[in-house]
Amino acid sequence: MALTSFLPAPTQLSQDQLEAEEKARSQRSRQTSLVSSRREPPPYGYRKGWIPRLLEDFGDGGAFPEIHVAQYPLDMGRKKKMSNALAIQVDAEGKIKYDAIARQGQSKDKVIYSKYTDLVPKEVMNADDPDLQRPDEEAIKEITEKTRVALEKSVSQKVAAAMPVRAADKLAPAQYIRYTPSQQGVAFNSGAKQRVIRMVEMQKDPMEPPRFKINKKIPRGPPSPPAPVMHSPSRKMTVKEQQEWKIPPCISNWKNAKGYTIPLDKRLAADGRGLQTVHINENFAKLAEALYIADRKVG
Secondary structure, X not given: OOHHHOOOOOOOOOHHHHHHHHHHHHHHHHHHHHOOOOOOOOOOOOOOOOOOOOHHXXXXXXXXXXXXXXXXXHHOOOOXXXXXXXXXXXXXXXXXXXXXXXXXXXXXXXXXXXXXXXXXXXXXXXXXXXXXXXXXXXXXXXXXXXXXXXXXXXXXXXHHHHOOOOOOOOOOOOEEEEEOOOOOOOOOHHHOOOEEEEEOOOOOOOOOOOOOOOOOOOOOOOOOOOOOOOOOOOOOXXXXXXXXXXXXXXXXXXXXXXXXOOOHHHHHHHHOHHHOOOOOOHHHHHHHHHHHHHHHHHO
16 A cells, blocks of 8 residues: 555645646637537427527528517628727837837738837847858748749749730649638538638639739820921121120119119110110100200390
8 A cells, every 4th residue: 555545635736737727728728719619500399488699599590480579690790890990019029019000001021110229229149049040052942942933933934924825824733621610510611620621723724814903094106206406507696796696684773682783884784775766756846946046036
């Protein structure tokens, strides 16, 4: 007989037993949260006073006509609440990503600096870190080959698209995907817990016309060349022509915002009085002659 059989049962659990019990409890809660309990409506004739309120109460069917209350099987007919609030996202460490607002509407490959650590240079703790070393020759050759194959594929697709008639593209092999829905129950996914999906690339018809219309305005071709302009042969400009081409600057007699000192000759030249022809009326000469004769008679 062992000595432990005579000893009383312990009142407190050890650390190993506590860890094992905590692990079993968390596993049990995870299983219950992943797979919900199956609920079915009561059979016909025993539904007095019973009101379906949850989606599981409807099972795999619709509403119950003998129960005169508003029913929404599969949430059909229920007004959906619209909200622009973002769902809380966490990183690999379980911390909330507060930069989700900054990334809203941006592409996933865009680099957005939203944390203080993004502005501080990182310290190189180990210079021999393999992530910081240059790739070897084999890695360089492998990456070069992948790049070449990708470029050839892109170029060949563009060349084949320009051909009027081309052979059908080779289809990719079928892929099998095991799908486990997050919502388990009779009302979801026809009661199945898992599904196996076979993904097959659809065969493309090489003679199929384009599905989408591209409403792009095609630019017009170049117009006809303009008519040649026949110029007279160049000749040397004379001094008189140079003086005639001297245009006085525009000087205002009313505004001088800069406060420049403008000579009077420049003002007169800008006034344009020298360009006007002075016409004296002959009545002035008659008046002057009459005044002169009257002055002599009086004297």
